[in-house]
Amino acid sequence: MKLRPELAELLAGFEKRMKFINIARSLIEYSYRDNIREMIPDRDLLDNIIVAVLVFIKERTLGREQNCSLEDIADFLDNLAVILPNEITINSAELARFIVVDVLQKGGVLTNYEVYISGKEIFELVPVRLIEEERGTYHLTDDAFDFLFRSKEIESELDYSVTRFRMAEYMKRDNYAEALDQSRELVSKIRNMKVSMDDFMRRCRENIAKISIDQYETVVSRVRNLLETEYEELKIIQDNAKERANSLTQAQQSGVGREDIQKHRKALNEIIHNIQLTIEEQRSLINKKMSLSDAYQSILSDSYAMNRYERLNFDKDIMAEMRNGNIPLDIVALYLLFPLTKPEFENRFSVENFYALQTKITELEEDDVEDIDSDIEEENPIEARNTRFSEICKSFFDYLITKTEFRISEFVASLNDERLYEFCEENALPQMVLSLYSLQKISISDWKKSNEMIVQPMGEFELSWCLSELPDYYLEIDYFTVEKLDREFAFAVNVDGKQNRISMSDFVIEVKR
Helix, strand or coil, X not given: CCCCHXXXXXXXXXXXXXXXXXHHHHHHCCCCCHHHHHHCCCHHHHHHHHHHHHXXXXXXXXXXXXXXXXXXXXXXXXXXXXXXXXXXXXXXXXXHHHHHHHHXXXXXXXXXXXXXXXXXXXXXXXXXXXEXXXXXXXXXXXXXXXXXXXXXXXXXXXXXXXXXXXXXXXXXXXXXHHHHHHHHHHHHHHHHHHHHHHHHHHHHHHCHHHCCHHHHHHHHHHHHHHHHHHHHHHHXXXXXXXXXXXXXXXXXXXXXXXXXHHHHHXXXXXXXXXXXXXXXXXXXXXXXXXXXXXXHHHHHHHHHHHHHHHCCCHHHHHHHHHHHCCCCHHHHHXXXXXXXXXXXXXXXXXXXXXXXXXXXXXXXXXXXXXXXXXXXXXXCHHXXXXXXXXXXXXXXXXXXXXXXXXXXXXXXXXXXXXHHHHHCHHHHHHHHHHHHHHHCEEEHHHHHHCCCCCXXXXXXXXXXXXXXXXXXXXHCCCEEEEEEXXXXXXXXXXXXXXXXXXXXXXXXXXXXX
């Protein structure tokens, strides 16, 4: 089976999007070892340090003949320690080895994620590798380098400038294929700015009261910066591209050059064309900014007039003043005629709707009424997910309190089909197991002693809340640990008479009383 052409076009290049998602998952899905947890108890802080190390490896290896070893990374962590909270003391060598070996290299095990491949229209396992090692030194893979570059947070106008800068840099290095991609992205970004201006104008017309002057200044300043800084830079790049295209043409005519000279000329011609498109779009954007300013002022003025009119007391502010002769006749006429011109209501329906054949309420079947009522009383999805996690946790502890050691596969095997189907909805059971594994050691005694405020979750698994929902006799243990096994197990879930097979990693649970 093939996707419809419009869907295939929509999902073209989808694997490139998933590549960045999977790189992010690879960075944050790691085993939180006890020694590292004692060193850095805040996992969010550890995530920041891991990405900082990734950035350090990138910068370190960009220079010529500069290597990045574990010792270099440990030195970097020593220097980084000055900005960490005072109560945190790190062993830089131990932390460096954990980040590089356990997190970035996944313990030497290649990580695969299932990804939709648009060219083949199938799902395949795609490997994710963040760093490469060569004789004790490390460098980023191309995917990790691209991820760091694209994930840097920048303002939209700066993003536009960065794209233009990258295009110029690729041109200097005769990398015309990459420069061509940047020129296409430049056209896309400038057109996206036009769309955002149209969206701003639409929101102004819908409700000007929700639009702050700061939002208006942001939209206008983006275009102003574009006019002042980008126009000349683009002209310089375009002239440079024309010179290079002419040089390649002359080289080809004289018989000198590489075999791919024709490909470079074609790329340069498209770059020149894209830059010209961008310049024209910029001019259009400048004109659009002027009309936007006028329209914004007009809508603001009309809104002020409407608000002022709505505050008028007709008898006190108009009739009383007219009797006293305090208002000039032309102003009186303006006040009296104003209701005939404002407000201009949107056309929400047509007149013929009033004369169309209407259905009587009494003609509804009783069964239909019952269906409507059942839809209204449908359970809140957040509450349903919270209840599901709570029930899984109760079943898990009911099994746990009778054991000293068991596997998750054994716990799953103890569930009947109805329970298994309920627990596997929205992958709730695998999510809970992975969350417990990320903690590795769950101390019930420490949780009892803590005065942590319990907040009802918004549909996600929250261990503290689930523990608070358990009966006291389930919590008569000291702690339990979760370790991952190098094996998977599969089980079947019956759905509407059909069997769905679910595969997941197995874990061993050790209970201490």
